[in-house]
Structures are given as structure tokens and as C-alpha cells.
Amino acid sequence: MNIDLKTFKCGYVAIIGKPNVGKSTLMNSLIGEKLSITTPKPQTTRQSIKGIYSDENRQIIFVDTPGFVEPRYELHTRMRNIISDSLKDADVVMFITDIKDFPTDYDIEVIEKIQNIRVPKIAILNKIDLAVEGELESKKAQLQDKFDTVIGISALKGSQNEKLMSVITKLLPFSPPFYDPENLSDLPMRFFVQELIREKIFLQYAKEIPYSSAVLIDEYKEEPDVTDITATIWIERDSQKRILIGTGGVGLKRIREAVERELTRSLETRVLLHLWVKVKKDWRKNDLYLKELGF
Ligand SMILES: Nc1nc2c(ncn2[C@@H]2O[C@H](COP(=O)(O)OP(=O)(O)OP(=O)(O)O)[C@@H](O)[C@H]2O)c(=O)[nH]1
Ligand SMILES: [Mg+2]
Incomplete structure (x- = not known):
């Protein structure tokens, strides 16, 4: 692959949000591979999972995280720490919510938690395939002032993937790639x-x-x-x-x-x-x- 280091962009995109909103589904869809498991049950993902997208202009390292959970077990405390760690390294934060449920208490808590993080933020209203008319516009309006971009998608259908990738790319810093472009993940x-x-x-x-x-x-x-x-x-x-x-x-x-x-x-x-x-x-x-x- 021939890359021009003067214009090449690379960075980490942390994917965060409540359990079951479609974080892993979205990462898989953007990478084009099933890297992160997805199920209809909440709290499927337990660790942070990197998915690396590379082409001749950019390398986007998505970090899929476990959904925010109320710590009832030591395991949950560790899951929370994983989310905090992924936010520390992020160049862009991508907050995902389920359009049908938004805004939940969890959503409000997560939005508050990321308010003071000084990196660009994207809000994603997912599962628009299940939304009713007018729902997207009204819910978008509730997020607009807290995020750089708000976008409605269906991660399951891959609608808006291209648009989302170009929004992310605009927000990424200029940098050479961190990983071999052949790699999809750093995990064995x-x-x-x-x-x-x-x-x-x-x-x-x-x-x-x-x-x-x-x-x-x-x-x-x-x-x-x-x-x-x-x-x-x-x-x-x-x-x-x-x-x-x-x-x-x-x-x-x-x-x-x-x-x-x-x-x-x-x-x-x-x-x-x-x-x-x-x-x-x-x-x-x-x-x-x-x-x-x-x-
Ligand atoms: N209808 C619809 N379902 C979706 C969409 N995106 C994801 N889902 C479904 O939502 C469920 C949860 O998806 P996941 O990707 O596992 O959710 P997650 O946010 O990673 O969940 P945790 O790992 O538990 O935090 C799965 O059954 C998906 O198929 C969408 O755009 N539309
Ligand atoms: Mg998941």
C-alpha cells in the first residue's frame, strides 16, 4: 500500500454506550468482519476489543467496550475501568444510544461523564430501522448541543457507514499508521x-x-x-x-x-x-x- 505521510490520518475511536445498543454490531459493520461478538442479551462484551480499519488514506482503530453497568460484581468494576482506559487513549469518542430508548438514565450518566473529555465527540442514534416518523429529528435535537456531530444509523443494515467513516476521518489527527495495515486486530x-x-x-x-x-x-x-x-x-x-x-x-x-x-x-x-x-x-x-x- 502506498501512503502519503503528509496527509495520512490515524487515531483511536472509543465506542461507548449502554449495554445492547449495538456497539459491537457497529464496529463489525464498519470493519467488515465479525471481530466482536453480538447477541440480543445486554453485557455481551466484557473486554475492550480493537478493530483496525486501514486504507491508503487512514487507519481508524475502533475500540469496542463493554456497556456501562451498575457494578454489582468485581467483574463489573473491571468492566468500568476498561471503559475509562479506552476513553483516556481516544482521539474521538463515539457515544451510541438506542433511538427507541433514548434518553435512559444510563445515557444521561454517560453523556455527563464524557462532557469534560477534550476530544471530538460523535453521538449515534442507532436502530433507526425501528424508529417512527419524526423520532430521529426530535431525538437528534436533544443531543445537538453536546456533540460535534449527531447521526442516525442502523448498524444492522450498515446504512450511513460511508457517511460515518468520513465524519470520523475528518475528526482524526494527522499521523502515520500505528499498526500494520494488514492487521484487523491486535488480539490473538x-x-x-x-x-x-x-x-x-x-x-x-x-x-x-x-x-x-x-x-x-x-x-x-x-x-x-x-x-x-x-x-x-x-x-x-x-x-x-x-x-x-x-x-x-x-x-x-x-x-x-x-x-x-x-x-x-x-x-x-x-x-x-x-x-x-x-x-x-x-x-x-x-x-x-x-x-x-x-x-
Ligand atoms: N433492529 C436493529 N437491531 C440492532 C441494530 N444494531 C444492533 N442491533 C441488535 O442489538 C443487539 C445488541 O447488539 P450488540 O452489538 O451486541 O450490542 P452492544 O452494545 O455491543 O452490547 P454489549 O456488548 O452488551 O454492551 C443485537 O441483537 C443486535 O443484532 C440495528 O441497527 N437495528
Ligand atoms: Mg458488545
Whole structure:
């Protein structure tokens, strides 16, 4: 790729907002790859996930964050710290809200929190595919004075992607690229596998099981004709372990097959996944366990 360093732009864009508003969906849509898992349940994302977009004029490093949550567990406190850290490094802040729910108490809290951060801010009213006539204009008006730009989009449909990318580019500083333009992320493949397993748990189980689960990859072996992966799902209680595994192991088998199918497609090689379920009692409240699980 030929780049002109005099005009090249590069910077970090922090994506923040309440759980379930579509932050991860938007990042994936702008990058054109599924980097961050998305599910209909709130609090899907737990760590900050970088997605890197590069072309000959710019490199935009999106930082997808967990949604703001009321800290009920030590895990939530860490999720909050992740959001604060991503704001410290940001060149542009992109606040996302669900047009149908705006303004929630969370929205107001987040907007207040970012008011004094001295970088350009974009407000995004997402899910306009669900909005009624006139809703976009009236809600835009409520955000106009607090943000540099307010824009309505549907992250799911990718409407306005080009417009949004050009708004972001205008706000970015001139700088050479930070990452190799070939890279889409700075995270290793085993992280994405771990997240994919979590996504299937979120999609397959109701209530507490998804929130009580964490995944660690124990072994990742790439052989010429097969990628062989062993992972453990850590869960908080014995009763949950039984539900997760299911009668005769059907629950676990469904997760395994869904992950194998998706990975085989994206890695273009045969993938074998070996899954274990083990209990770490109340890991979300336990400092040591949280460290072991990578938080
Ligand atoms: N109708 C509609 N649904 C959307 C749109 N964008 C996202 N969604 C859905 O909203 C749900 C949540 O999306 P996510 O991208 O996981 O939300 P998030 O903000 O990353 O959530 P957390 O990671 O929990 O903070 C998913 O079911 C998405 O498919 C949109 O533009 N329109
Ligand atoms: Mg997310």
C-alpha cells in the first residue's frame, strides 16, 4: 500500500454506550468482519476489543467496550475501568444510544461523564430501522448541543457507514499508521475462539448461565490439515454446570458443533474443539479467579 505521510490520518475511536445498543454490531459493520461478538442479551462484551480499519488514506482503530453497568460484581468494576482506559487513549469518542430508548438514565450518566473529555465527540442514534416518523429529528435535537456531530444509523443494515467513516476521518489527527495495515486486530486467534464460545453460550441459554460463564483456551494446535483446540468453560455453581452440559451432554455438544462450524468456515481448515466445564465458585466476585480468567 502506498501512503502519503503528509496527509495520512490515524487515531483511536472509543465506542461507548449502554449495554445492547449495538456497539459491537457497529464496529463489525464498519470493519467488515465479525471481530466482536453480538447477541440480543445486554453485557455481551466484557473486554475492550480493537478493530483496525486501514486504507491508503487512514487507519481508524475502533475500540469496542463493554456497556456501562451498575457494578454489582468485581467483574463489573473491571468492566468500568476498561471503559475509562479506552476513553483516556481516544482521539474521538463515539457515544451510541438506542433511538427507541433514548434518553435512559444510563445515557444521561454517560453523556455527563464524557462532557469534560477534550476530544471530538460523535453521538449515534442507532436502530433507526425501528424508529417512527419524526423520532430521529426530535431525538437528534436533544443531543445537538453536546456533540460535534449527531447521526442516525442502523448498524444492522450498515446504512450511513460511508457517511460515518468520513465524519470520523475528518475528526482524526494527522499521523502515520500505528499498526500494520494488514492487521484487523491486535488480539490473538485464541481470544476470538474464546469469544465465539461465549457467544454460543449467550445465544443458547437464558438468564444467569451466560453471565456466570467465562472461557479459557487451554490448547491451540495448528496442524497442516486441522486446528485442534481445547477449551474450558468456567462456571459459578455445580447446578449451572449440569444445565450447561445438558442431558447426555446435548447442551455442550450444540455449543461445540456451532463453534466448529463457524470456525471451519472462517479459518478455511477443519477445526476440532474439545470442551470442558469446570466450577470456580462465584468467580465474578473473586479477585484471584478474575486474574486467572484474564480480567
Ligand atoms: N433492529 C436493529 N437491531 C440492532 C441494530 N444494531 C444492533 N442491533 C441488535 O442489538 C443487539 C445488541 O447488539 P450488540 O452489538 O451486541 O450490542 P452492544 O452494545 O455491543 O452490547 P454489549 O456488548 O452488551 O454492551 C443485537 O441483537 C443486535 O443484532 C440495528 O441497527 N437495528
Ligand atoms: Mg458488545
